[in-house]
Amino acid sequence: MEITDLSPAERRVWEAFPLGQGVDFRTGADDDPAAGSAWGADRSVRAEMLRALLFDGPQTNGEIAGLKLTGARITGQLDLRYGTVEHPVGLHSCHFEQCPKLYGAQTRSLVLNDSVLPGLRAATVRVDGVLRLTRCRLTGPVHLGGAQISGAFFLDGALLGTSAAPGEPPSHGSGDSGEPLLRLNHAVITTDVQATGLRAHGQIRLDGAGVGGQVNLDDAELHAPGGTALHAETLSVGTDLRAMRLRAYGRVNLRGARISQQLNLAYARLSNPGGQALRASNCVIGELWLREAARIVGTVNLRDTSIDLLHAAPGVWPDRVKIDGLSYRRLGPHLPAEQRLPLLEREEGGYLPFAYEQLTAAYRTAGDETAARTVQLTKLRRHRRTLPGYARLWGRLQDATVGYGFRPMRAAGWLLALLLIGALAFTRKRPHPLKPEEAPDFNPAFYTLDLLLPLVGFGQEAAFTSQGWHQWLSYLLIATGWILATTIAAGITRSLSRQ
CATH class of the missing domain: 1.10.287 (Helix Hairpins)
Incomplete structure (x- = not known):
């Protein structure tokens, strides 16, 4: 592309690129990129020009080239599929007319903070640095399946999908049959996934993803009523999965996940009436925290899960739980056995001797032999109900x-x-x-x-x-x-x- 083919706005970007300088088209601090479709030629940049710049832009000796653009309207489709971008890319507060395509691309850090996009197709992308979508508004799906990010992935304050009018389903992926809003399945993130304050009106999918550090969903709101809000089967997290004050309307599915340290759901609200609100079966979790969480609406499935510390007050559990095969070493907070025992009666499978043995072992680990004896006595009384009449009579006598x-x-x-x-x-x-x-x-x-x-x-x-x-x-x-x-x-x- 020749410089003579460029508009005045594009020429500013072209000339700033080899020097690594930024170009800011904003007219005020309150510029909203959601209104970017009305921006004129003085703030418009063609996607094909950006593509040519990133693949074959001018270089200046002794300078580090880079694309740093703020407050622009990106017309056309930015297509970087299978390409190798050697320069950092920063497109802040921009309005994209079409969904960028980065399938199979290789790039250094990619920053799209505060931008408005109709979606992002970047499956199998490789980012040698950070990928930032902080405070972005994406009305369509974000495809990052199989992505490899050597740094962190940021979604803090982002808005995915569009909220629906009262009585109508969300526009993208509210149920299990819809397309997920965010596909991060089988992605590999070397450090963290930071998504504090994320709002999503549809499904978030992290199946098989590997995160070397932590996943942070503090203060996030996930809306998928009647479907799955967070689908993260076989997710592997190197440290913590934080979800303090999470609001999840729909199922949170963590089946088979491996979380080395904490799964922190303190102060969270999980709601999926008539279905499973939390499925964390076949998991290995260091600590599960439900401190001060609201009473869960829907079924909880913790079958065959191994936990070192389970911190949850009795009032957080719903009327139906699945805890067959659940093992834990410690319980918190320390409470009398009489407050813990009613949960064992809510198992859908009926009487589970193993559940009583686990509770007994936890009290003995805490050194509370009196509570352990109470649990064992309750176990025998519960077992008595399964016996024939003559055996029940002898049991009552004992x-x-x-x-x-x-x-x-x-x-x-x-x-x-x-x-x-x-x-x-x-x-x-x-x-x-x-x-x-x-x-x-x-x-x-x-x-x-x-x-x-x-x-x-x-x-x-x-x-x-x-x-x-x-x-x-x-x-x-x-x-x-x-x-x-x-x-x-x-x-x-x-x-x-x-x-």
């Missing part, structure tokens, strides 16, 4: 007497009460000696103990016999003693097995 061995003081109470009853009864009416000349002195307390303790003998039961209703009382004490001895033995065995 529960009432010694709390399945987890309430040993109950046995002492029962023994003391029966000892008092028997001693009083046999004091009022002494049993008859079987051999009066050989019988020892009668002692009502030790006679009662002889009846209650099956394997202990004080010589009283063998020397005396009761009659009438006292004889029936003796039979009752003997039977009760055997039941107490059996349940106590079961409790001791269970205690030893825990040790």
Whole structure:
């Protein structure tokens, strides 16, 4: 392209390029690129001119060339497909008439901050630096699948898609059948993905992406009611996935994700009525934080997920959860077992022994043996409901007497009460000696103990016999003693097995 073919505005850009200088067409600080379609020739630059400049622009010895353009209207389509751009590109606060195409391109840093675009097609692009879409407004899809970014990817304050009128679906990709607004699937980002304050009216897709640093979605708003707001299956994050104060209207799908440190959903609001609000099954997560988060609307699926620290108050969980196979080492905040146990009743699959064992282990890790015993007792009571009638009866008896061995003081109470009853009864009416000349002195307390303790003998039961209703009382004490001895033995065995 010859310089004689350029408009005055384009000539300014052409002459500034070899010196790496910026050209600013803005007329005021409040210039809005959304109104860029009305900008005239004095602020218009052809996309084909920018393409020629980036691939074959003039060079000046001793200077670093670069495209730095602010407040321009880019007419036509910027097509850099499969090309190699050796210069940094900065197009700030620009209005693009057509969606730029960078499929398979290689470039240094690419900065489009505050610009308005109908979309961006840059699948498999390679950026040797940062890619910035900070505060951009993109009404159409952003294709970055398979991209390789050696620096960070910035989407802070960006707006993707267009919000719908009340009662109408968003214009792009609200449900699972629509085209995602952002495709970052199988992309490799060496450092971070920064998207604080992002607003998206459609689906964000990060399936199979690898991020060496953190993904930051603090204060983001994701709108995909009835569909999937964030689709990030098998996402790999080197440090944290931050989503504090996230507002997600639609499913957040993290199935199979690997998050080395924190998945931080503190103060978040997740809502997908009638469907899954959070799916984080088959994940490996260092810490899952739901501190001060609002009660989740929709189902939560954490099946077969491994977490080191699970920090969530009981009030955050919805009525339906899927926690079969969920394993964790620590729980926070530390609360009484009675506040944690109701969650285990909300599992769709019914009674899950493993869930009770996990909760027990977490309390023992915290050194709270009392809470651990409470969980184990609740587990046995819950298991009792699955047994046939005769087994439930025997279980109730063990529960009432010694709390399945987890309430040993109950046995002492029962023994003391029966000892008092028997001693009083046999004091009022002494049993008859079987051999009066050989019988020892009668002692009502030790006679009662002889009846209650099956394997202990004080010589009283063998020397005396009761009659009438006292004889029936003796039979009752003997039977009760055997039941107490059996349940106590079961409790001791269970205690030893825990040790």
